[in-house]
Amino acid sequence: MxxxxxxxxxxxxxxxxxxxxxxxxxxxxxxxxxxxxxxxxxxxxxxxxxxxxxxxxxxxxxxxxxxxxxxxxxxxxxxxxxxxxxxALMFQEHALFPWLTAGKNIELTLRMRGMPREQRRPEAERLLSLVRLGGAYGKRVHELSGGMRQRVALARALAQDxxxxxxxxxxxxxxxxxxxxxxxxxxxxxxxxxxxxxxxxxxxxxxxxxxxxxxxxxxxxxxxxxxxxxxxxxxxxxxxxxxxxxxxxxxxxxxxxxxxxxxx
Amino acid sequence: MASTETSGAKDAAPLEDEPRQADDAAAVERHKRHDLSGLEAGLDALDAVVVKRAPIGQVLVKKVLPPISAVLLVLVVWQLAVWAKVADQTKLPSPSAVGQELADRWNAGDLLSIIWTSVSHGLLGFVAALVIGTPLGLVVARVPFIRAAIGPILSGLQSLPSVAWVPAAVIWLGLNNSTMYAVILLGAVPSIANGLVAGIDQVPPLYLRAGRTIGATGLRGAWFILLPAALPGYVAGLKQGWAFSWRSLMAAELIASSPDLGVGLGRYLENMREGSDMAGVFLGILLILFVGIAIDLIIFSPLERWVLRSRGLTARSQ
Structure with missing residues (x-):
């Protein structure tokens, strides 16, 4: 150590x-x-x-x-x-939390990073458009296809900055x-x-x-x-x-x- | 649209690392020709999962009509049995006699107070069971020593009818509300705790790993990852806990009698039996059933449906 x-x-x-x-x-x-x-x-x-x-x-x-x-x-x-x-770590399985929307999954990571509340939503939206899922903020995980889930997972990994x-x-x-x-x-x-x-x-x-x-x-x-x-x-x-x-x-x-x- | 974005971003970043630059014009040209981003939009459109909610008419036909039919059928069979004189009037009152008893109670003004006495005891006891059972379940699920020590006892308590505690509770606590609450707690706490333990056991380890990589550890991990992930099992435990609360309370009311306790549904039922009022007994049984179902339908079923549907765990959302 x-x-x-x-x-x-x-x-x-x-x-x-x-x-x-x-x-x-x-x-x-x-x-x-x-x-x-x-x-x-x-x-x-x-x-x-x-x-x-x-x-x-x-x-x-x-x-x-x-x-x-x-x-x-x-x-x-x-x-x-x-x-x-x-x-940041990304798995074979998307490992997104099913009780949160795509956007909130990303925001949870931002929150754990200590980002203030009012900055989280715009940052989550920015990361979602980076993976070209601009409209997916409010989508539940089960409403996304396999490829979209991995893109949200990538956005969540990027959220760790x-x-x-x-x-x-x-x-x-x-x-x-x-x-x-x-x-x-x-x-x-x-x-x-x-x-x-x-x-x-x-x-x-x-x-x-x-x-x-x-x-x-x-x-x-x-x-x-x-x-x-x-x-x-x-x-x-x-x-x-x-x-x-x-x-x-x-x-x-x-x-x-x-x-x-x-x-x- | 997306393709111009990509090449635009590349052209506008001349300061990037050498190896990354697509300065090979042929490669850029080739990339444009083969660009996959249009493909991506197509894939998204094809793969998107559409979650539909059933129209209201369909809900009525599929969800409301069947139970109403079943209730009507029971009433018809009941009335037929009365007409056929299967049993004496004193043993088998007609539906209308039970209805009359209900109307009498309503007119006498004590129907709602009887129901409220039981419901308030039941719900208050349930909330207390919730407050005790939740941390208990959390500790049992997460601390191996405590799990080994009291886990089996907690499961075993579920199979012990909590009515068995009534005599002991009466001696320890006397004939008052404490006895009622003690019996409810002994019935509901194990269900709620076990539900939470089962829910936590079924949390996929991947969520915990994902939680740790984003820094959700310790209490933050429990609050943001573990508890939400365990929610389906927890809600199932709450549902069962309510059923146990209600059953225990009714049994306790039947056994324990005192002016301090007030008249609840169980007490009312026992009073009717003592007066050999069979219509009253039937009404008591039906009211106990009705209240138990109503609380489940108003509170626990919607809660469970919401939890499952928001995670795509209901059959219909697939």
Whole structure:
């Protein structure tokens, strides 16, 4: 704990050269003796404004890693610093509160942030129009489609006004066309807001479509296996030839990684 | 419309990071051609869930007509049984005799005071049960030690008819209103507390995680996330708590008799039995039933419907 604090102070002194820094992070679950190592010695920097995709098969501890960065769980070893404060987190499920309208869901986040009452409504409206749901303020969650719910969830995450947005397979449950649209939305909002994004997915094309950097995690335990810089200019399309080519390369690597688990 | 917004925002932000800039003109052109934002509006229109409320005529036919028919049917069968002389007049009074008794009570001016004596006791006791049961349920649901200690007792108390407490309550508290309230509390508090515990147990952990990420922890988490999320189970517990309050009170009134207690519906029923006035007994039973149903229809059913409908949990809203 003290270790984390001193390094946080040191980071802010050098005016945050990163949005998140994971320094030799390991995570094990279970009692000593029957311990299961889930993440092994992960070292990763997310630069301010950078879009990083974490890619891996099941069992690579992607969600555990995001929970650690979000501060919902503590690493067993190593340290994690997020100089921009508590990161915003978006889940695969929209996780909107069904007893509140779309607008009030966002306002609750603003309220928890300490924003005065009279500023909340205009800010919620602004965030809803940012995700192009200007008319949805009074809509109940069950009145929205799956894609609209994820857009409200994105607006709610943005309401935290964090420098770092963590996304845990947020579009995995959506149909392909809706997912395409949301990729566009996310790319647009990312470039408008200067956010850093750490995006977890098992979908290689999605990772290549979105990220500036794709980090491949191995499974059981999760280790950083390889990294690719994606220098295809945005806006990209998921069906672009360049996206497809890199996806093929990364998929090969991912398959090799999965095969390795069947061999012993 | 949306597409010009996007490219406009990009052109107007020349100071952005190099890698983000879509300075490749071909890429911008390609993006415009393939822009998906028109698609987005189409998807929204296709996917939007329309929540309709049933027209009033349909409500009358589907919701009001069936219970009225059932009541009429019971009255008809009752009257037929009287005409067929299934039982003696002293054992089976006719509906009109019961109606006459009702009119007599009304004219004597004590009908409303009888009902009010019971309803005021019942509601006041219920509110007290609410005030005690809610924090109790919260603590049982959230503190493992307390849950292990009194959780099973709380569930067990629900199956103990609270009439069983009447003799003890009379000895401890005497024949006065305290006894009535004690019996109501013992009946309703476990229901309300258990309802809240069940409601909290059924809160999806995802809501709590989402709450923690936005900083709703501790008491703020309980107030803004946990309690609203547990509301459907809590309201079901309140509904059951009211039923238990009312039942306990009627049983207590039947057993305990004292001038201090006033004449409520249960007391009225017992008085009629003592006078072998079968029409009065029938009227007493019907009034107890009627008041129990009325309170449920006026307070608890609308509350439950509102909670469920606002969350899209009713079958019709899908």
């Amino acid at each position: 003290a270790d984390t604090l001193t390094s946080a102070a040191a980071q802010s002194a050098e005016s945050a050269a990163h949005a998140a820094r994971l320094d030799h992070v390991s995570k094990a679950f279970g009692r000593p003796g029957g311990r299961q190592l889930v993440l092994d010695d992960i070292t990763l920097d997310v630069r301010p404004g950078e879009f990083v995709c974490l890619l891996g098969a099941s069992g690579c501890g992607k969600s555990t890693l995001l929970n650690l960065v979000a501060g919902l769980d503590e690493p067993t070893a190593g340290s994690i610093t997020t100089p921009g404060g508590r990161p 964090s420098q770092l947005l963590l996304m845990d397979e947020p579009f995995a449950a959506l149909d392909a066309i809706t997912r395409d649209v949301l990729h566009d939305e996310l790319t647009r909002i990312w470039s408008e807001t200067q956010l850093s994004v750490l995006f977890v997915t098992h979908n290689v094309r999605e990772a290549v479509r979105l990220a500036q950097r794709v980090v491949l995690l191995s499974s059981r335990p999760g280790r950083i296996n390889r990294e690719w810089a994606v220098d295809i200019p945005q806006p990209r399309r998921i069906e672009d030839a360049a996206v497809a080519d890199l996806s093929v390369e990364i998929t090969e690597e991912l398959r090799g990684e999965i095969r390795r688990h069947g061999q012993h």
